[in-house]
Amino acid sequence: MSKVKVARKSTRIDMTAMSDVTVLLLTFFMLTSTFVKKEPVQVTTPASVSEIKIPETNILSILIDPKGKVFMSMDKQGDMMNTLDSVGNHYGVTFTEQEKSKFKLASTFGIPIKSMKAYLALKADEQDKVLANYGIPTDSTNNEFKVWVQKARKINPELRIAIKADQSTPYKVIKDVMSSLQDLRENRYNLITALKNETAK
Amino acid sequence: MSEIQTNDGGGKKKKGGSKQKKISVFVDFTPMVDMNMLLITFFMLCTSLSKPQTMEINMPSNDKKITDQDRDAVKASEAITLVLGGGDSIFYYEGQPDYKNFNSLKLSSYKADGIRAFLLKRNTEAVNKINVLKEKKLQQKISQAQFTKEVTDIKGGKGTPVVIIKAADKATYKNLIDALDEMQICNIGKYVIDKMSPAEMFLMRNYRQRGQLSQSNAK
Numbered sequence: 001m002s003k004v005k006v007a008r009k010s011t012r013i014d015m016t017a018m019s020d021v022t023v024l025l026l027t028f029f030m031l032t033s034t035f036v037k038k039e040p041v042q043v044t045t046p047a048s049v050s051e052i053k054i055p056e057t058n059i060l061s062i063l064i065d066p067k068g069k070v071f072m073s074m075d076k077q078g079d080m081m082n083t084l085d086s087v088g089n090h091y092g093v094t095f096t097e098q099e100k101s102k103f104k105l106a107s108t109f110g111i112p113i114k115s116m117k118a119y120l121a122l123k124a125d126e127q128d129k130v131l132a133n134y135g136i137p138t139d140s141t142n143n144e145f146k147v148w149v150q151k152a153r154k155i156n157p158e159l160r161i162a163i164k165a166d167q168s169t170p171y172k173v174i175k176d177v178m179s180s181l182q183d184l185r186e187n188r189y190n191l192i193t194a195l196k197n198e199t200a201k
Numbered sequence: 202m203s204e205i206q207t208n209d210g211g212g213k214k215k216k217g218g219s220k221q222k223k224i225s226v227f228v229d230f231t232p233m234v235d236m237n238m239l240l241i242t243f244f245m246l247c248t249s250l251s252k253p254q255t256m257e258i259n260m261p262s263n264d265k266k267i268t269d270q271d272r273d274a275v276k277a278s279e280a281i282t283l284v285l286g287g288g289d290s291i292f293y294y295e296g297q298p299d300y301k302n303f304n305s306l307k308l309s310s311y312k313a314d315g316i317r318a319f320l321l322k323r324n325t326e327a328v329n330k331i332n333v334l335k336e337k338k339l340q341q342k343i344s345q346a347q348f349t350k351e352v353t354d355i356k357g358g359k360g361t362p363v364v365i366i367k368a369a370d371k372a373t374y375k376n377l378i379d380a381l382d383e384m385q386i387c388n389i390g391k392y393v394i395d396k397m398s399p400a401e402m403f404l405m406r407n408y409r410q411r412g413q414l415s416q417s418n419a420k
Contacts, residue, residue, distance in 0.1 A: 015230035022237035029241060033248030046375040048382045050256040064374075162255060167375035171285070171368040174377065175396070182260055190255035193378060 037073065038107045040131040041065035046167035047196035054190060058158045060149070061192070063108065064165035068173035069135030070145055071110030072152075079156045080104045086151040087113060087144075095120075110135050113144055138176045146180045153186070161189035256381060260394060280363040281323065283316065283380055284401050287371025291316055291380070292405060300400070303407045311379050320387040323362045330355050331388050356390025364392040367401055 034056070043065060056075075063071040074080050081104045088095050091113045095103070099120045103109070106127065111119045111134045119127060119134075138145045153159055161181065165174060181189065284292040284306070292306050293316065299305040309315040321328055331352055338348045355361075366380050377394075384392045 012227075015234050016228075019230040019233045019237065022234055022241060026237055026241050026244070029244035029248065033244055035247055045253065046378040048254065048256055048378050049385055050254050050382070052255050052257060054253055054255045164253075165374045167373060167378070169374040170370060171372040171374065171377060172370035174374050175368070175370070178260065178394075179396075187260045188257065189260075190257055191378065191381075192253045192255050195254050196382075 038128070039063060040071055040108055040110065040128070041069065041166075043164060043166045044168075045164060045192055045194050048193035049196055050193060051195075052190075054162060054192065055160060058156060058160055059162055060152055060159045061162045061164055062177065063110075064163065064169055064173060064177065065135075066166040066168045068169065069110065069132075070138055070173075070177065071108050071131075071135060072145075072148060073108040074152065074156075074159075076156070077104040079152065079159075080106075080109075082155045083148065083152045084116075086155065087147055088116075090147055090151065091144075093117065112137055138173075138180060143180060145177070146184060149181065149186065150184055153184070161186055162192050163189060164192040256378070256385075258381065258394070280365055281320070282365045282367060282401075284397075284405060285366065285368040285372040285376045285380060286405055287369060289373075289376060291376070292408065293319065294404070298400070298404055300404070300407075303404075303411060306404045306408045308408070311376070311383075316380075317383050317386060320362070320364070320383060320389065324387050324389055327355050327358065327361050327388050327390075352388075353390065356388060361390060364389055366392060366394045367397045368394070369397055369402070369405070 041063065043063060059075050061073050063073065065071075074083070081100050084095060084100060084103050093113055093116065095117070099117065102120050105124075108131070110131060115134065119130065122130065136145045136148060137143065149161070163174075163177065181187075280296065282294050282298075284294075286292060289311065291309050291311060293309055294306050309319060334343070334348060334351055334355075337343050338345070343351075364384060366377070368377055368380075381392075383389075
């Protein structure tokens, strides 16, 4: 009897092509992505038909949560540091280099200037927890928000202001923010909205 | 593909000669693919691909130069005033309101047959012109730059209505955006967000009470 030889087939799959594809995809995602900013409060923006895209750089974004707390963020870390410095000067608070460098790493800020020092002494994960309880004061008696915008504008004149507010925010809060901006003669700004498809027929 | 074969000297031809080894270098790419997939998932989850839309608005400055007289002048020229109240309600009046007649303030809605229908009717001429332009642009008869220029011309032209938006404290941010949205849908170029005056508050309360306030005032 002759032995029937079964050809041994290799089950090895060549992964080179697969690896090529994944690297390509990876490169695409790395180049096109902008990281989601960590925001202290969850905000649902209202929808609108406007199709203007927000510019990428030189943005001063103002985040307003449904309860009326105001937070701010800037996209350039250098600007953030300088703004903190000049706002501190305005209120007579001086910050150490260490505090400043800690501040510039934060994605969003919204702490009354008096509590700022204590806040910056906290650890990063503790900061995230407490930040949502604060907010920049916007009342007419203690309008720190106005000072922040004013100083930020002085440091970077090309700054564009973008307001991102929750759709259920009462108009009263928006009005306060808008009139603060009006007082500073900041009459052009963007309102961030989500996309809605609707046209007049 | 990932195999590198070195076949030196053509060993097959010389049978009697010294056999040279066929060296095959096979690189396994599976872990590489694993790692890449992991990175891709990370990037996909942590990034926002779509940039948010924005709406550009120009606010009037807070200078006190705009006097009540100016406001009246605009009102007299048949401006439309939108009053955004609490609970998603929207009212409007044309020109000067009649404080004695509660019906001068009209209740409308944010739906397509509400305020939009009214504004479109008031702005028919401009809307028609812009629709013609859009058609032309679709057929590529005019360039984008020319299109935007003509649209702004039409929007700023004479006879187009002026809209004043006033929101009560109880109105939500969504209401404001919706109202601004209607301006865009109805191609209204001249609109402004103004502060609520006590007169509008009175009108709204008067409307809710079916004119009882103005009656008691008259007495």
